[in-house]
Amino acid sequence: MDKIKLLKDEYQKINIDKKFKERTICMIKNKNRKKLVLKLCSSIAASIVILGTAAVNLSPTLAYAAKDIPVLKDIVRVVTLGRYEANENGYSAEIASPKIEGLLDKELENRLNNEFKDNADALISAYENDVKELKKEFGDETIHMGVKSDYIIKTDNDNYLSLDVYILNVAGSSSTKHTFYTIDKKTGKLVTLKSLFKDNADYITPISEYIRGEMKRINDEENGAFWIEKDEFNFDIFEKIKPNQNFYINSDNKLVICFDKYDVAAGAQGSPEFVIPDGVIKDILR
Numbered sequence: 001m002d003k004i005k006l007l008k009d010e011y012q013k014i015n016i017d018k019k020f021k022e023r024t025i026c027m028i029k030n031k032n033r034k035k036l037v038l039k040l041c042s043s044i045a046a047s048i049v050i051l052g053t054a055a056v057n058l059s060p061t062l063a064y065a066a067k068d069i070p071v072l073k074d075i076v077r078v079v080t081l082g083r084y085e086a087n088e089n090g091y092s093a094e095i096a097s098p099k100i101e102g103l104l105d106k107e108l109e110n111r112l113n114n115e116f117k118d119n120a121d122a123l124i125s126a127y128e129n130d131v132k133e134l135k136k137e138f139g140d141e142t143i144h145m146g147v148k149s150d151y152i153i154k155t156d157n158d159n160y161l162s163l164d165v166y167i168l169n170v171a172g173s174s175s176t177k178h179t180f181y182t183i184d185k186k187t188g189k190l191v192t193l194k195s196l197f198k199d200n201a202d203y204i205t206p207i208s209e210y211i212r213g214e215m216k217r218i219n220d221e222e223n224g225a226f227w228i229e230k231d232e233f234n235f236d237i238f239e240k241i242k243p244n245q246n247f248y249i250n251s252d253n254k255l256v257i258c259f260d261k262y263d264v265a266a267g268a269q270g271s272p273e274f275v276i277p278d279g280v281i282k283d284i285l286r
Contacts, residue, residue, distance in 0.1 A: 092146040104188030162248035201284035208240035225266035
């Protein structure tokens with residue numbers, strides 16, 4: 001549990017800003033050496049944000065051969081703009097950059113695509129810099145460090161396109177950061193959590209109460225590891241969702257609230273998701 005506490009504490013200290021400056025301390029153990037603490041800049045466990053700065057030049061190994069994935073025929077689709085891959089002596093990276101096409105709101109389309117590309121560029125640059133620094137310090141010694149960034153189409157129906165863009169970092173342990181995008185296909189607009197509900201409606205309280213109830217049930221019935229009560233490690237317990245909490249609309253048109261690894265539970269719980277029943281929010285939905 002000490003290791004879990006260290007990872008959670010470091011995760012919560014990450015500074016999320018528009019320049020992708022972040023710090024993660026990872027412990028690498030070797031049977032014949034003392035414990036070494038390495039600063040790994042490639043652990044970009046930050047929300048995907050609009051950078052507003054010039055993109056880092058891409059490595060020559062990043063191929064821009066678009067792979068078409070049909071979403072809404074002849075209207076909206078997602079393509080893989082680029083894919084970077086590297087694998088050498090324990091270091092590995094696989095970074096994909098999605099691109100959305102066919103939105104009615106072209107300003108939104110351009111903003112999202114610039115966001116995707118800028119994040120991929122920054123992640124590639126951070127990974128390559130990390131490899132250089134680690135090779136300087138450890139030479140040809142095998143150091144296991146990796147990063148993977150890709151996307152998953154969570155929903156593709158007549159109403160919504162929901163996209164999960166994630167970053168997985170591995171250095172001794174692992175952490176995953178998700179950013180979800182839900183687009184209303186009929187309007188071509190990006191859906192926010194607040195926009196799903198009536199003006200001035202309190203959606204935070206009923207959703208949070210339902211999720212806390214589910215966390216308690218899972219802890220009791222399934223030996224779960226959700227932080228809903230204070231313990232000897234003094235973890236911050238989950239009390240309520242954020243106004244802009246990660247979410248998506250699933251294929252059944254139901255709201256799914258999402259958390260990253262270590263947000264509300266021990267790492268063994270992964271990245272938890274909670275499908276919100278219609279009865280919890282039906283009176284406040286638009």
